[in-house]
Amino acid sequence: MEATKTQIFRIDHANFGKTIRMAARIIREGGTVAFPTETVYGLGADALNPDAVLKILRAKGRPADNPLIVHVSSREQICKITEDIPECAFGLMDAFMPGPLTLILKRKAIVPGVTTGGLDTIAVRMPDHRVALGLIRESDTPIAAPSANLSGRPSPTTAAHVMADLAGRIDAVIDGGQVRIGVESTVLDLTSDIPTVLRPGGVGIEEIRGCVGRVLAGYHEPIPDVGGVVRSPGMRYTHYAPETAVVLIEGDPESVAARISRLIAEYHKKGRRVGLLVTEETAEQVSGDEDLVLCRRDDLEAYARNLFGGLRYLDGRDVDVIVADGSIKSEGVGAAVLNRLRRAAGDR
Numbered sequence: 001m002e003a004t005k006t007q008i009f010r011i012d013h014a015n016f017g018k019t020i021r022m023a024a025r026i027i028r029e030g031g032t033v034a035f036p037t038e039t040v041y042g043l044g045a046d047a048l049n050p051d052a053v054l055k056i057l058r059a060k061g062r063p064a065d066n067p068l069i070v071h072v073s074s075r076e077q078i079c080k081i082t083e084d085i086p087e088c089a090f091g092l093m094d095a096f097m098p099g100p101l102t103l104i105l106k107r108k109a110i111v112p113g114v115t116t117g118g119l120d121t122i123a124v125r126m127p128d129h130r131v132a133l134g135l136i137r138e139s140d141t142p143i144a145a146p147s148a149n150l151s152g153r154p155s156p157t158t159a160a161h162v163m164a165d166l167a168g169r170i171d172a173v174i175d176g177g178q179v180r181i182g183v184e185s186t187v188l189d190l191t192s193d194i195p196t197v198l199r200p201g202g203v204g205i206e207e208i209r210g211c212v213g214r215v216l217a218g219y220h221e222p223i224p225d226v227g228g229v230v231r232s233p234g235m236r237y238t239h240y241a242p243e244t245a246v247v248l249i250e251g252d253p254e255s256v257a258a259r260i261s262r263l264i265a266e267y268h269k270k271g272r273r274v275g276l277l278v279t280e281e282t283a284e285q286v287s288g289d290e291d292l293v294l295c296r297r298d299d300l301e302a303y304a305r306n307l308f309g310g311l312r313y314l315d316g317r318d319v320d321v322i323v324a325d326g327s328i329k330s331e332g333v334g335a336a337v338l339n340r341l342r343r344a345a346g347d348r
């Protein structure tokens with residue numbers, strides 16, 4: 001693709017309005033702008049302009065059948081692009097919007113097929129971030145935005161990560177500092193009989209159950225085809241993976257530490273250098289050639305916040321393999337952390 005000059009807009013108190021106006025102008029003119037949300041940085045374009053949405057796919061190298069999340073700043077905007085909204089959706093909106101929850105609903109015809117990967121459903125989310133909300137409002141259109149990384153790489157949690165992947169491929173990035181949550185939104189399908197989580201994320205499945213009752217976890221098993229249509233196309237592709245191979249060790253803390261130490265010995269025998277992505281407790285028991293200590297074991301929020309940056313950091317060090325500590329609880333945002341690590345490891 002032809003190189004573009006990527007503008008960097010730094011957000012500070014004094015220039016907020018002016019920066020948002022410049023970025024919104026690019027969106028309205030059909031360009032691409034990466035921006036911070038509370039989860040990860042997104043790569044945005046006008047969701048109702050098919051040429052603009054194509055630019056997102058080209059910049060990321062993303063397959064055209066993988067649908068995008070459409071970001072809105074109000075409920076009225078959700079009603080403009082969706083139909084047949086089920087009753088339970090409104091309770092979820094009250095509880096989690098704005099926030100890290102994406103709802104799959106039926107789409108209206110004004111949404112171009114390229115935005116939804118040709119599906120008759122649409123993913124919508126209202127980000128809980130002043131820059132993201134300001135940009136959507138000022139652009140006066142819903143904004144399609146996948147995570148702002150090259151397809152398959154770890155999602156970006158800083159503007160520097162966005163530039164590392166997409167400099168020269170997008171029109172602009174708004175630098176709003178490090179994100180708060182660090183893993184993507186929870187994707188909840190409301191078009192099936194029972195609400196189904198297609199991707200665990202920032203909102204725990206326990207919290208969603210508290211709001212709507214019965215909820216299926218559709219991501220443990222391969223998601224069944226519905227009448228020949230794959231329900232969550234994104235789940236088919238490699239994801240979140242650095243260049244360096246990732247190995248995930250799951251289990252109780254003691255056996256995880258023991259297995260990591262055995263693995264390090266095996267790799268060292270073969271002359272391979274090992275990077276560790278670990279909790280403080282595990283780091284007290286084992287050490288590799290490069291250790292990145294993320295958080296205390298029970299601080300799942302900190303694990304989530306530091307996860308993708310940690311993978312990128314170790315990827316940039318001189319190691320042949322990254323061994324990740326999966327000794328955390330699979331609850332709340334911990335389920336999302338383990339899901340991303342499993343995918344990064346390609347189930348190794």
Ligand code: TXA
Binds near residue numbers: 119121122184198
């Ligand atoms: O936190 C997030 O959700 C971030 C920020 C930028 O908002 N966005 C994000 O987008 O993670 P993306 O495109 O990387 O992930 C979208 C996920 C994919 O797994 C995709 O398959 C699924 O949502 N998805 C989108 N539309 C869908 C639909 N109509 N039906 C089923 N799954 C859908």
Ligand code: MG
Binds near residue numbers: 146147155
């Ligand atoms: Mg992504």
